[in-house]
Amino acid sequence: MPALKRLALPPLVGLAAALLAQAFVAAVVQLNEWLLIAPAARAVAAADHVVAMTLAVPTLAGLAIGLLRRAAGDRMLQGPAEIIAAVQTREGGTAPRAGPLSAAGGLISLGGGAAVGEYGPLVHMGGSLGSWLARALRTDVTTINTAIACGVAAAIATVFNAPLAGILFAHEIILRHFSPRAFAPVAVAAIVGYIVGNALSAREPMLETVLSASPQLWEFSLFVVLGVAGAGIALLFIHAVLGATHLAGRIRRYEFMKPAAAGLILGTAALALPEVLGMGFELLHSVTLDAAMPSIAFLTMILLARLAASALSLGFGFIGGVFAPAMVIGALFGAIFGGAAGQWLALPVASQAVYAICGMVAVTAPVIGAPVTAVVIVLELTGSYPLTLAALASVSIASLIVSRLFGRCLFDHQLKQRRLDLSAGRSKAILESRSIDPLVETDNFVRLSPDCEAGTALKAMAEAHRSQAFLVDETDLYQGSVRLKDLVGAETDQRVIEFRNRDDVVMLHHLSIWRAMYRIRRFDGESVAVVGDRGTLIGALYAANLIENFLEIQAELRGEEQLRAD
Numbered sequence: 001m002p003a004l005k006r007l008a009l010p011p012l013v014g015l016a017a018a019l020l021a022q023a024f025v026a027a028v029v030q031l032n033e034w035l036l037i038a039p040a041a042r043a044v045a046a047a048d049h050v051v052a053m054t055l056a057v058p059t060l061a062g063l064a065i066g067l068l069r070r071a072a073g074d075r076m077l078q079g080p081a082e083i084i085a086a087v088q089t090r091e092g093g094t095a096p097r098a099g100p101l102s103a104a105g106g107l108i109s110l111g112g113g114a115a116v117g118e119y120g121p122l123v124h125m126g127g128s129l130g131s132w133l134a135r136a137l138r139t140d141v142t143t144i145n146t147a148i149a150c151g152v153a154a155a156i157a158t159v160f161n162a163p164l165a166g167i168l169f170a171h172e173i174i175l176r177h178f179s180p181r182a183f184a185p186v187a188v189a190a191i192v193g194y195i196v197g198n199a200l201s202a203r204e205p206m207l208e209t210v211l212s213a214s215p216q217l218w219e220f221s222l223f224v225v226l227g228v229a230g231a232g233i234a235l236l237f238i239h240a241v242l243g244a245t246h247l248a249g250r251i252r253r254y255e256f257m258k259p260a261a262a263g264l265i266l267g268t269a270a271l272a273l274p275e276v277l278g279m280g281f282e283l284l285h286s287v288t289l290d291a292a293m294p295s296i297a298f299l300t301m302i303l304l305a306r307l308a309a310s311a312l313s314l315g316f317g318f319i320g321g322v323f324a325p326a327m328v329i330g331a332l333f334g335a336i337f338g339g340a341a342g343q344w345l346a347l348p349v350a351s352q353a354v355y356a357i358c359g360m361v362a363v364t365a366p367v368i369g370a371p372v373t374a375v376v377i378v379l380e381l382t383g384s385y386p387l388t389l390a391a392l393a394s395v396s397i398a399s400l401i402v403s404r405l406f407g408r409c410l411f412d413h414q415l416k417q418r419r420l421d422l423s424a425g426r427s428k429a430i431l432e433s434r435s436i437d438p439l440v441e442t443d444n445f446v447r448l449s450p451d452c453e454a455g456t457a458l459k460a461m462a463e464a465h466r467s468q469a470f471l472v473d474e475t476d477l478y479q480g481s482v483r484l485k486d487l488v489g490a491e492t493d494q495r496v497i498e499f500r501n502r503d504d505v506v507m508l509h510h511l512s513i514w515r516a517m518y519r520i521r522r523f524d525g526e527s528v529a530v531v532g533d534r535g536t537l538i539g540a541l542y543a544a545n546l547i548e549n550f551l552e553i554q555a556e557l558r559g560e561e562q563l564r565a566d
Contacts, residue, residue, distance in 0.1 A: 004399070005240040006139070006143060006185070008498050009133065009134060009137065009139070009146075009147055009150070009185070010146075010150050010184075010185035010188040010189045010192075011189065011192050011341065012133060012146075013129065013130045013134075013147050013150040013151050013154060013189050014068045014150060014153075014154040014188060014189030014190065014191070014193045014196070014532070015192055015193075015196060015548075016129055016133065017125070017126040017130065017150075017151045017152075017154035017155045017158070017189070017193060018154050018155070018157075018158040018193035018196035018197065019152070019194070019200075019292075020125060020126070020129060020155075020193065021122050021125065021155040021158045021159050021197075022158060022159075022196070022197060022200055022201070024103065024106075024107065024118070024121070024122065024125065025118065025122075025159055027111070028107065028110045031107070031110075031111030031112075032110075032111060032113070032278060035053060035057045035111065035112065035113065036049070036050055036053040036054070036057070036299050037057065037111075037112070037113040037278045038089020038278070039274065042274065051252020051271060054267050054270050054277070055112040055264070055267040055268065055271070056267070056535040057112050057113055057263075057267070058112050058113045058114065058262075058264070058267040058270075058277070059260050059263040059264040059267055060112070060260075060263070061108050061109060061111065061112020061113065061114065061259075061262035061263055061318075061468065062112070062114075062258075062259035062261070062262055062263030062264070062316075062317070062318065063256075063257070063259070063260040063261040063263070064108050064112075064231070065105055065109060065260075065317055065318055065319060066255070066256035066257055066258060066259045066260055066317065066537050067426075068101070068104065068105055068108070068314050068494025069105075069255075069256060069259075069317060070133060070256045072097070072101045073158070075095075075098075076097055076098050076101045076102070077098075077101055077102050077105045077319055078098045078102045078124055079102065079120045079121070079123070079124050079319070079321065080120055080123045080124060080127075080173070080321065080411055081411045081414045081415050082094065082098070082124065083123060083124055083127035083128075083148060083152065084173065084174060084411055084412075084415065084422075085173060085415055085418075085420055085551035086131070086145075086148065087126075087145045087148055087149070087175060087176075088176065088420075088422055088426045088429045088430070089420065089429055089430050089433040090141050090145065090430055090556070091433075092141050092144055093131035093132070093134065093135055093144050093148070094124075094127065094128045094131045094148075096132060098128060099124065099125060099128030099131075099132065100127065102121060102124050102125070102128070102319060103121060103124075103125050105121075105319030106120070106121025106124075106125075106319045106320055107121075108116070109318040109319045109320050110279065110317070110320060111157065111277075112268070113263075113266070113267075113277040113278050114263070114266065114311035114313040114318040114320060115234065115276055115277065115278070115279075115280070115306060115310040115312075115313045115325060116276075116279070116313050116314055116319070116321060116322075116324070116325065117161070117279055117311065117320050117321035117322060117323045117324025117325055117326075117327075118279060118320070118321065118324060119156070119159070119323040119324060120319075120320055120322065121319065121320060121321060122155040122156070122159060122321075123152050123155060123156070123321070124153055124554060125151075125155060126151030126152045126153075126155030126156075126360045127146075127149075127151050127152045127174070127204055128151070129151045130144075130147035130149070130150050130151030130189075131144055131147060131151070133147060133149050134146075134147035134148075140282070142181075142559065143264055145175065145182075146175075146181070146182045146185050147185075148174065149170040149171070149174045149175050149182060149185075149186050149264075149279075149407055150170070150185055150186050150188075150189035150190075151189070152166070152169065152174050153166035153167050153169065153170040153172045153186045153187075153189050153190040153193070154166065154189040154190055154192060154193030154245050155193065156169055156170075156190075156193075156196035157190040157191070157193040157194045157197070158193040158194065158196065159186050159197070159382075160380075160381070161194065161197060161198070161381075162194075162376070162377055162380040162381060163187075163190040163191055163193070163194040163380075163382055164190075164376050164379075165373050165376050165377045165380055166194075166517075167183075167186055167187050167190045167508055168370070168373045168376055169370055169373045170186050170190075171183070171186065172370045172372055172373050173368065173369060173370050173373070173409075173411070174384065174445065176422075176426055177426075178455045184470030185228050186437065188280040188300070191392055194348070197463050200216055204404060205417070205535075214350060214386040214387075214544065215350045215351075215354055215386055215387070215390045216348075216350055219349060219350060219354075219390070220389075220393050220482075221251075222337075222341060222347075222349070222391050223358055223391075223393040223394045224393055224394070224397055226334065226337050226355060226358055226362060226394045226399070227358075227360060227362050227393065227394035227395065227397030227398040227401075228396040228397055228401065229333070229337060230330060230333065230334070230358075230362030230363050230366075230394060231253050231361055231362070231366060231397070231398040231399075231401035231402050231405075233329065233333050233362075233363050234326070234330075234362070234363045234364075234366040234367050234398060234402050235366075235402060235405060235406060236307070236368060236381070237307060237310070237311070237322075237325070237326060237329055237363065237367060238309035238402075238406060238410050238413075239272065239560060240307055240308070240310075240314075241310070241311045241314050241315055241322065241410065242413070242531070243311070243315070244260070244312055244314065244315020244316060244510065245314070245315040245342075246315075247314050247315065248316045248317065252540055253264040253269070256317045258317050259316055259317035259318055261316065262312050262313055262316035262317070262318065263318075265312060266309055266312065266313065267442055269305065269309065273301070273302070273305050275302050275305065276304065276306060276308075276309040279324045279325075279328070280306060280324065280325070280328035281324070281328075283302065283306070283328055283331070283332065284327060284328050284360070285546070286354050286416065287299070287332060287334075287335040287352075287356040288331055288353050288357055288360070290355060291450075293335060293339060293352050294310015296336055296339045296340060296343065299332055299335055299336045299339070300336055302332060303306070303329060303332040303333055303336065304546075306325070306328055306329055306332065307329055308335065310322075310325035310329070310360065311390070311419075313386065317449065322367055322368065322410055323364065323367075323368055323447070326363050326364040326368070327360050327363075327364050328360075329363055330359045330360040330361065330362060330363025330364050331356045331357070331359055331360040332356075332359075333359045333363060334355040334356040334357065334358050334360055334362070335352055335353075335355060335356040335359070337355050337361075338351070338352040338353075338354065338356065339352050339355075341355070354390055357378060357382070357387060358393075358394040358395075359388050359444050361374040361375065361377070361378055361391045361394065361395050362391075362394035362395055362397075362398040363398070365395045365398060365399050366398050366399050366401075366402030366403070366406075366409070366410065367380055367402075367410050368409055368410070368411070369408045369409025369410075369411065369412065370409075371395045371396065371399040374391070374395055374397055375388060375392050375537045377390055377511070378391040396467070407423065408422070408423070412513055417490070420432070426557065427557060428514055428554075429552065430553055430557070431512060431513045431514035431517070431550070431553060432512045432513075432515070434512060434513045434549075434553070435509075435511070435512060435513070436507065436511050436512070436513055436516045436530065436541055436546065437509050437510065439513075439541055439542075439545050439546060439549055440509065440530045440538060440539040440540070440541050441527075441540045441542065441545075442538065442539040443539070443545050444546055445464075445466065445468075445469075445470060445527060445539065445540035446460050446461055446464050446466050446468070446469035446470065447470055447472055447537070448460065448469045448470070448471055448472075448482070448496060449471070449473070449474075449497070450471045450472075450473060450479045450480075450496065450497040451495055451497070452471075452492050452493060452495070452496050453494065453495065453496070454474075454487050454491065454492055454493070454494045454495075454496055454499065455492030455493065457469055457482060457487060457496045458487055459482070459493075461484050461487075466484075466525050466526070467483060467484040467485070467525070468481055468483050468525050468527060469481065469496070470529050470537055470540065471496065471497065471500065472536075472537050475536070476536045476537055477534075477535050477536055478506065478531050478535055478537045478538075479497070479500075480500040480501060480504050480527055481500070481501045481504050481525070481529060482496045482498075482499050482500055482501060483499075483501055483525060486499045486501065487499055491505055501525070503524065504518055504529070505520060505523050505525075505528045505529075506528065506529050506530075507519060507528055507530050507531070507541060508530070508531060508533065509530050509531070509532060509538050510534075513546065513549060513550060513553070516541065516546055517546065517547075517550055520543055520546065523543060526542060526543060526544075527540040527541060527542040528541050528543070529541075530552065
C-alpha cells in the first residue's frame, strides 16, 4: 500500500494543481477585465468610469487585504518562502488554512491591480495542495516534501506552458537537491500539468518572439555587460522591496489600512501612467517582440514606475510574487540597454528584443535564485538556441554578482529574517529548527545539594550508575556539576562544591540541536545540565542521545535523496 500511494500521488497532485492553477489564472484575468485593470478593457470604457475605477479598485482591494490579514493573521498569508521553509526543515507540510487564505489574498491583490506577480501565489497554492493530499494519504515526511515539489512543478508547468522549467524550479528552489528519488515524481506531476493545461485551453506562448536576426558572436561581450548591469537592477529591486517592507513595519497604527494606502497611491499614479497597474505582461510582450519599440526615455520612466509600484505593493502587504515584477522590470531594462547600444553607440545589434529577454532573465534569476530555471524558460518559451546562449551569458554573471553581494535569493533573505538561515545548507537549517527540549531527561540524573559531602555524593552516583551529578540549591537554582573522577581520593566529609567542574557546560532548554552540538565539541562528561530562562535546573542532556539524534537527522536527509525506502 505505501508503494501504491507513492505511485498514485504525483499524477494526482499534478492533476489537482493544474486544475487549480488554471482556475486561479482565469479568475485573475476575468477580474482584471471586469475591474478595468486590463489595458484592453480600459480602452473601451468611458473615461470618467476609468478614472473612478482606477482610484477605487486598488484602494478597496488593499482594504480587503488589510482586513483579511487582521482576521486571519499574517502567519496564514504566505508565499514561496514558507513552502521552502516547510521542505527544508522537514516540518511535515504547511498549515492547512494557509493555502486557501493565501490563494484568496493573491486573487484579491492580482484582481485588484496590485503590481505583484501570480507565480508566488501559484507556487504556494501548488505546494500546499501537494502537502494536503500527501497528508490525507498518511504518507511520511519525505513523501510529503516530494508532493509539495510536485504541486509546485505542476502549477508552473501549467501556467508557463513549460514543464522543464517547472521540474527544474521545484528541484532548484524548493527541494534544493537533484535526487533520483524525487526526480521521477516531480517530472510526472509537471507533465500531467502541462497536458491538462493544453487540453483545457489553447496555450499561447508567453514570449512570442520571432527574431529578425540571431545574435552575432561579438554581441556576447554586450550580454556579459548586460549581466553585470542586470545584477545592479536586481539588487535595486530587492532592496526596494525590503526597504518598503521596513518602512511599512515602522507604521504601528492602523496596520490594516497599509495595503489600502498603497492601493490609493498606486491608483493615483495609474491616472498618469496606467502601466503601473497589474502584472505588466502587456509590457513584457511589447518589449520582447521584434517590432517597433517605445523611446528609451519612455521605457526608463515605465521601468522606474514599475519598480516603485512593485516595491510599494509587496512591502505594504499585498499578496503576490516577485517573479513577474522582476521579469517585467528586467525586460524593460534589457530593452533600454539594447536600444542605447544601437541608437546611442551606433552598434549593429541584432535585435532590441534579444536584449529585453536577456535582461529579463538576468534580473529575475538572481531575485528568485534559479539561474538554471531562468535559462530553460527562455529555451522552452522561445525555442531559440542562440537566444538561450545569449541569456546564459547574462544570467551567469548576474547570478554570480548578486550571490556574492546579497545572497542566494530574496526568499532566503526573508527566511533569514525569520531566523531560518539556509546559507549553510538544509542540514544546518533542520538542526537549527529542532530544539533539544524533547531530548532532555527530567529525572534520569543525580541531583545533589552544594553542601553535600563527598562520601554521600560518591554513593549516590554509584547507586544511579552515573559518573556525574548536578548541584542545585533549595530553590532548584543550578550551581554547577561534579564528576565522579574528581571525587576519587577526596575526604568523605568534604563538601562537593569544592570539587565543582570548572569546565562545566550548561544549556538553555530551547537551544537548537545545531548549537548544542557546537557547545559540546570539547565537552568531557556524559551529560550537560539544561536550565530554564531563570537558571533553574530542568534536566540532563546526555551527549549520547544528542549525537544519536544528530546522526538520525543526517540519515533522514540521505534517505530523502536516495531511492531506498524509509
